[in-house]
Amino acid sequence: MIIDCHGHYTTAPKELQAFRNAQIAGLDNPALTPSLDSLKISDDQIRESLEGAQLKFQRQRGTDVTIFSPRASAMAHHIGTERTSQDWTRICNDLIHRVCGLYPKNFVGVCQLPQSPGVPPQHSIHELERCVKELGFIGCNLNPDPSGGHWTAPSLTDKHWYPFYEKMVELDVPAMVHVSSSCNPNFHATGAHYINADTTAFMQFIESDLFKDFPTLRFIIPHGGGAVPYHWGRYRGLAQDMKRPPFSELVLKNVYFDTCVYHLPGIELLLKVVPVDNIIFGSEMVGAVKGIDPETGQYFDDTKRYIDQIPHLSKEDRYKLYEGNARKVYPGLAKHFPQ
Amino acid sequence: MIIDCHGHYTTAPKELQAFRNAQIAGLDNPALTPSLDSLKISDDQIRESLEGAQLKFQRQRGTDVTIFSPRASAMAHHIGTERTSQDWTRICNDLIHRVCGLYPKNFVGVCQLPQSPGVPPQHSIHELERCVKELGFIGCNLNPDPSGGHWTAPSLTDKHWYPFYEKMVELDVPAMVHVSSSCNPNFHATGAHYINADTTAFMQFIESDLFKDFPTLRFIIPHGGGAVPYHWGRYRGLAQDMKRPPFSELVLKNVYFDTCVYHLPGIELLLKVVPVDNIIFGSEMVGAVKGIDPETGQYFDDTKRYIDQIPHLSKEDRYKLYEGNARKVYPGLAKHFPQ
Numbered sequence A, B: 001m002i003i004d005c006h007g008h009y010t011t012a013p014k015e016l017q018a019f020r021n022a023q024i025a026g027l028d029n030p031a032l033t034p035s036l037d038s039l040k041i042s043d044d045q046i047r048e049s050l051e052g053a054q055l056k057f058q059r060q061r062g063t064d065v066t067i068f069s070p071r072a073s074a075m076a077h078h079i080g081t082e083r084t085s086q087d088w089t090r091i092c093n094d095l096i097h098r099v100c101g102l103y104p105k106n107f108v109g110v111c112q113l114p115q116s117p118g119v120p121p122q123h124s125i126h127e128l129e130r131c132v133k134e135l136g137f138i139g140c141n142l143n144p145d146p147s148g149g150h151w152t153a154p155s156l157t158d159k160h161w162y163p164f165y166e167k168m169v170e171l172d173v174p175a176m177v178h179v180s181s182s183c184n185p186n187f188h189a190t191g192a193h194y195i196n197a198d199t200t201a202f203m204q205f206i207e208s209d210l211f212k213d214f215p216t217l218r219f220i221i222p223h224g225g226g227a228v229p230y231h232w233g234r235y236r237g238l239a240q241d242m243k244r245p246p247f248s249e250l251v252l253k254n255v256y257f258d259t260c261v262y263h264l265p266g267i268e269l270l271l272k273v274v275p276v277d278n279i280i281f282g283s284e285m286v287g288a289v290k291g292i293d294p295e296t297g298q299y300f301d302d303t304k305r306y307i308d309q310i311p312h313l314s315k316e317d318r319y320k321l322y323e324g325n326a327r328k329v330y331p332g333l334a335k336h337f338p339q
Helices: A014-028 A043-051 A054-061 A082-102 A121-134 A159-171 A189-207 A232-241 A264-273 A303-307 A315-329 B014-028 B043-051 B054-061 B082-102 B121-134 B159-171 B189-207 B232-241 B264-273 B303-307 B315-329
Strands: A003-009 A065-070 A107-109 A140-142 A175-177 A219-221 A255-258 B003-009 B065-070 B107-109 B140-142 B175-177 B219-221 B255-258
Touching (some): A082 A107, A189 A219, A189 B189, A232 B264, A264 A303, A264 B232, A264 B264, B003 B082, B043 B054, B054 B065, B065 B082, B175 B189, B264 B303
Parallel strands (some): B003 B065, B175 B219
């Protein structure tokens, strides 16, 4: 079984964006604010939005299940108020739930959170519980920068986040550290802000004793861990200079990288430096990079193809990458896909 | 000849930091502000600060010249006013000039700039001209985020920076894109802020037509280009999706990466994906990572050792990495080291 831990519903029917546009228009003119039940999307529309995209690629690439969440760039926690974020989040998560209901063999849900700048993370607990307990979701996407590129929230290792982490631990669900779009013109969303957030989160984890406080808390750092594997020596060296414990103790029981790295040399590096126990297959399909690489004739984001080119990958390691590690990090998978 | 394009005076005599501390104390109590000529550092102190550090490592590692600039993390353009930055910058650059005067075969200068949040970049032109024309410096360090982690300045490709770029072109000197310390608690300076800035700058360049406007403008992106080489496929794919020209045309005549990547697999990746014409040897010695890698028994930042382990590196490519590309990007080198 091949589990892709990183997919967003980037192909949702256009009615979803129309709802969002109306919601944003309502920030200036409340009369335009749509009611939650005004969004009408049929099952057929959902099927159509997936059949020619995620489902087609699953079949073509030979993957089985995608751990699926709302479009990350559209979370845009910086827009509007906490209420804006709550309504938008609920709409988006409910749509993921419908996807998973229509295709229970192909998708399992991970939720967006109703974060908002300056709002305590514990305000996201209710939606996390609803998604996990009522909708069968198995994790969440946690935005370390709800301001959208201004980085005004405390570090992920600050006690600010602890009440939310307590709930994650209680529910036994992991979080993917995933920012959204950037309203800071310095940062291109998928080309800078995403990757910077990944790098930033890892360094925050190295500096702190977060995982002493939460020994079972688990994070997935997407996009291959940002810059971290490429600079693995730098990070080992920085930690050593700071007299931190070895990575095996400091972060490797709690932090995992996905394989969203869109060329073979990058995947080779990732598998060479990061222990295989800390790598989970992911593609972010259909996501940041949609085209075909002229150098290979294949989709940039067909990351399975790169992994399958790695020589001497043992059967055991292959299992870990494609299934075993995902089952370990997302225990909720077992309910949907018993072994 | 082996030229290290990236070294900072991290070992300056303690009087320099004492001056800075007094300068910062003077922000609250102007009576404490030191005069510029109050800083007394003898030639012997300078020699001592280098003999056991940069010069020792040059000899041990077999490198010849370091392109040398003030300590990057101490630039701290966010502290105080424009005047604070002007005074501190002048002091730091003058000290680099003394280093280069004492060891003209070992060091050649690159200047810090008197940037300050909200201050137009053309205010840095005077110091750039002074350093290049009077002190014989061959480049500058340009901070894309003088706010120190709040990223309040316009993108490097914004016309905001154009007057400064015009002067760089006129003087025919490159800039290393180099942030300083971070006053945003999200970002560890050398573990997140530096690497994020590198990644951010490259994506800004991809999005814009800056190098159409300045065909001879040249930037070095340090720390191996941040996350960029590891995500080379992502960046090629993003540019393609955005219908941008191929990299050869878009950035590779103007943007160079150094080799400050502190493990062999990272250097292997860099040399595999980035054209050798765009890579310049650098180590940032003595810099971000000071320790010895227990896995190799060698200093993490001895980047020459990694390059020398790359198999099948042709003599021609080796020359480009260690000398030729530096001479191309920093034409001012020729005055100090005629071929």
